[in-house]
Amino acid sequence: MKKYAIFWGCMIPQRLPSVEIATRKVFEKLGLEIVEMEGYSCCPDPIVGRYMDRKTALAISARNLAIAEKKGLDTVVLCNGCYETLWEAREDLEDKEQRKEVNSVLSKIGRTYEGKNKVRHIVEVLGDDIGVSEIKKLVKNPIKAKLAVHYGCHLFRASEGEDMWRKPNQLTDLVAATGAQINRSKLDQICCGFPTSHVNEEYSMNSNLMPKMEAYQQMGTEGVVVCCPACNVQMEIGQMSLKKYGKKYSMPVFHLMELLALSFGVPPKELSLGVHRSPVQQLAERMV
Amino acid sequence: MKIEDISQQRVLIYDPERCTGCKCCEMACANRNFGTLELDKSHIRIFVDPKNFDREAINCLHCANPVCLNACPVDAISKDDETGWVTLNQMKCIGCCSCTYACPLMAAWFEEDRRAANKCNFCDGSPNCARFCSPQAIRVGTRAEAMELAKRLYLGGK
Numbered sequence: 126m127k128k129y130a131i132f133w134g135c136m137i138p139q140r141l142p143s144v145e146i147a148t149r150k151v152f153e154k155l156g157l158e159i160v161e162m163e164g165y166s167c168c169p170d171p172i173v174g175r176y177m178d179r180k181t182a183l184a185i186s187a188r189n190l191a192i193a194e195k196k197g198l199d200t201v202v203l204c205n206g207c208y209e210t211l212w213e214a215r216e217d218l219e220d221k222e223q224r225k226e227v228n229s230v231l232s233k234i235g236r237t238y239e240g241k242n243k244v245r246h247i248v249e250v251l252g253d254d255i256g257v258s259e260i261k262k263l264v265k266n267p268i269k270a271k272l273a274v275h276y277g278c279h280l281f282r283a284s285e286g287e288d289m290w291r292k293p294n295q296l297t298d299l300v301a302a303t304g305a306q307i308n309r310s311k312l313d314q315i316c317c318g319f320p321t322s323h324v325n326e327e328y329s330m331n332s333n334l335m336p337k338m339e340a341y342q343q344m345g346t347e348g349v350v351v352c353c354p355a356c357n358v359q360m361e362i363g364q365m366s367l368k369k370y371g372k373k374y375s376m377p378v379f380h381l382m383e384l385l386a387l388s389f390g391v392p393p394k395e396l397s398l399g400v401h402r403s404p405v406q407q408l409a410e411r412m413v
Numbered sequence: 414m415k416i417e418d419i420s421q422q423r424v425l426i427y428d429p430e431r432c433t434g435c436k437c438c439e440m441a442c443a444n445r446n447f448g449t450l451e452l453d454k455s456h457i458r459i460f461v462d463p464k465n466f467d468r469e470a471i472n473c474l475h476c477a478n479p480v481c482l483n484a485c486p487v488d489a490i491s492k493d494d495e496t497g498w499v500t501l502n503q504m505k506c507i508g509c510c511s512c513t514y515a516c517p518l519m520a521a522w523f524e525e526d527r528r529a530a531n532k533c534n535f536c537d538g539s540p541n542c543a544r545f546c547s548p549q550a551i552r553v554g555t556r557a558e559a560m561e562l563a564k565r566l567y568l569g570g571k
Contacts, residue, residue, distance in 0.1 A: 175545055176444045209547060278433040281548035289548055311466045316435035324450045333434060336463035
């Protein structure tokens, strides 16, 4: 049985536990084993990590990476923010001087980071290691809905020479494999507004989220699939905040793992979809 | 060493087709230059059309013959012989705004708090905006590369 060290991050256990439930069910169906990263902490958030003391941020990231490294496994993330932070930290820590400095901090807690493991997004793992055709074979309840795919900015982070569309295209292919009809448009690439919401919520709502929601509605989109819990929360809480500006939307937004679990035949009730702040439960019951 | 061939000058290259409109570049710029995340303090601005979702950036192009430099009455703006980067010395600036009006992009802007103009300083060669752009819509390259991209995007590759 193939093993993967899953980095759950903060958003999934705290705000969207349904994504964790769905991931465990999907891994079970795929015959994969989840190895827990005991004692992990926040990645930290790319916005915070980049703008606070860089050395502190790198030490926190290195500590997290060291947990998976000790188990001899790559770190698999379910969140674009975690992907960006850990990916960036791994790149920075290729530099021997920086790694030495970080290790002098980690030595105080008896840990060390050697830079042996990789950081991989769940989209890559499913696309490269499992394959869309294998996913298709497991689909029991083809999804009957028109869905939009929101990639999330950090999914575009690519290594040198890598096509930035590789992972976003894999995400689209995975959604298509569930049988869902995909509403493609230029706005799939546009940010949900989560980074700027840290600074100016009103600006973030008006410049990013509202035009996106407006366009989704006009296109007849029934739901939005994301592969990042931060985008998910931003789109759900954002819809509630937009009521202040007289805009009412009720667009279900949910994670790729939840979509896969539903298509693999997991009953919606087993996924605790009620934790969502958008009508995901209602859509789930309708589309399978 | 003087930069002989202006086409080899290092500039910021913005590709709207890669941009997601997340404005992390604006936060990165404001953070590096002002220690804040206020988007109004950024030297680079990203605009997203709410109707068709086209993206565009306004940033200093560190021109070969900068109009801001020529418009400044007190020589507060200078162009580095070696790197070609155009920088502004706020200690010399008298806040007349000639540069902000002269620049067709208004890349130089008036900073209310200090009563002086301000503009992109290329972060001493390692721009923070390019460093923190996930889709690498902003990167550092030569002016020749920037012109090639501009021709492809705006003149249909002619």
